[in-house]
Amino acid sequence: MSAPAIRVLIAKVGLDGHDRGAKVVARALRDAGMEVIYTGLHRTPEEVAAAAVQEDVDVVGVSLLSGAHLTLIPRLVELLRRSGARDIALVVGGVIPDEDVPTLRDLGAADVVLQDTPPDEVVRRVRAAAGRAA
């Protein structure tokens, strides 16, 4: 019997409305057989953490293009930790300067997926983040 499908929450946090990347990723993951829930735009870290727990997802994929990642991601990590969701992997995407990538990983992001990453590679890396490396 095959393993149950990976469940992913794709989330936009903060005020920026750039959702092109988030939606392409959501669709690529869905086409790869994952169960994808998309939060829609302008979510707070609180709303995203609550949705992740409620939907019992394996991975939260957060997209930010506003430059506010070093404010909002630590908050989200803290909220996920506090809600006891230690097994939910956090993947960050969007416009992220290279030098912020190690910082985000130290904060607890399982992966940081940058601009121009092909959809198939995103699928592979989300699968790896969920602990299901092919």
Added chain:
Amino acid sequence: MFDPDAIERTAAARRDWEARELREFLARQPEARAEYRTASGLPRKRVYTPEDVAGIPLEDIGLPGRPPFTRGPYPTMYRGRPWTMRQIAGFGTGEDTNARFRYLIAQGQTGLSVDFDMPTLMGYDSDDPRALGEVGREGVAVDTIEDVEALFEGIDLEAISVSMTINPTAWILLAMYVAVAEARGCDLHRLSGTVQADILKEYVAQKEWIFPIRPSMRLMRDMIVFCAERMARYNPINISGYHIAEAGATSVQEVAFTMANAIAYVEEVARSGVPVDAFAPRLAFYFVAQADFFEEIAKFRAARRVWARLMRDRFGATRPESMRLRFHCQTAAATLTKAQPLNNVVRTALQALAAVLGGCQSLHTNGLDEAYAIPSEQAMKLALRTQQILAEETRVTDVVDPLGGSYYVEALTGQIEAEVHRILAKVDELGGTVAAIETGYFQREIADSAYAVARERASGERPVIGVNRFVEPPEPGTLEIHRVDPAVEARQVERVRAVRRRRDGARVAALLDELARQARDPAQNLMPVTLELVSARATLGEIVARLRETWGTYVERPVF
């Protein structure tokens, strides 16, 4: 466009050429691809001949400065004066952005364009918890009229046009700009510039919204009517395809969806009893210049023709100015890559050339650091120099619509125009623009196109140099990146709190009550009370919060 005999001779020559030169050559050296298409997916021929323009009436091409304006909105175009070089800028506080403006003006920029931070765009004050981490980051922070005073300090508002990229809160920024200008003794009829204020494309593409569609359209109407009466040279809206394209739409969809939005605005204002010829001349447009060089040039030409026909035939406009499409153009940020960032300078220059050959009225060229952060001073200067080289060295400005009459460009212009009309008919079938937004038609179409492009880039079918072709290992640290001053947020928070302490709080409270009262009556124009509010130092966040109570907020049903 040619006499039938000439077309017949051309067709005969073409058939003969196909049977001889072409066939022999193809036998020796096949073409790289089985079929060629534009970036929008329109079929593209090997070579165009008079046959391809035989069906185009000469009147469709016409002359510049005369309907249907295919060849340009003005008779002399850049021979009179070049396009306005309008680099967008905004970060930190009003003072920070003011310094960047003065720098750009000193470098030869001829128009101003303001980018606001996310909290300002979305209607939150800098000390709102939702603004945390975003104050002054992607644009300038504006909470009260004092920030706008700082923004334009020492800049002659009657002498330079100001474009403001602001949407759901546009009417408040317009009020602040007007109030600052009036306080300085400016004549409102001499102010020129634009507020973007195109809320429909927010629901469709950029996704910066606050209120539901209906009251948002009412605010649009209030601005358009206010400007028609009080600001003769000001564009109260910039109907924007740019964000639609950046969200993933093809160039054909960009023009079609933008026109669908424009139709909705014209209908909204006309419904309130203002004749179209009284406000249509001040409607302005904003398009992207993408990578497919000739398709973009044809797109701009087609957009002008579509608009002229819509205004004349659908809305009964009689003044040529009502049919004359003028547009701002920005090169395509989404085509710029993080890999090998110097390549972005070349991409931007070519896109800018397409914008100029397509007859734009103002232009922003992107910084090479677009994929990294908001642009550094160096990046903006280089982008501006790109425009100056185009305007002063290449001599492409000497002739109006230099590609007019090209079999290829005219055929492509006609193809795009026909596709746009096909999509507009589809939108009508769906019950009009607002209904099509509510059912997610545009959003779905854009998501499909974006996904197709992502797939084509991944497969290499759509080459991107440095990303899927000629890839090199990354070289870190080649660019100087704009860094946000971490102290800005605290400084701005303190400033808005100081204004609240200083002002006449009772007067602000009474005006906010008046705003709520007028908001419930759709016949009222909210511009006058907003002008009083901003002058009394009400904050942007307070004004929006009060209307959110009255009108509620928009909720999207996302599609992907």
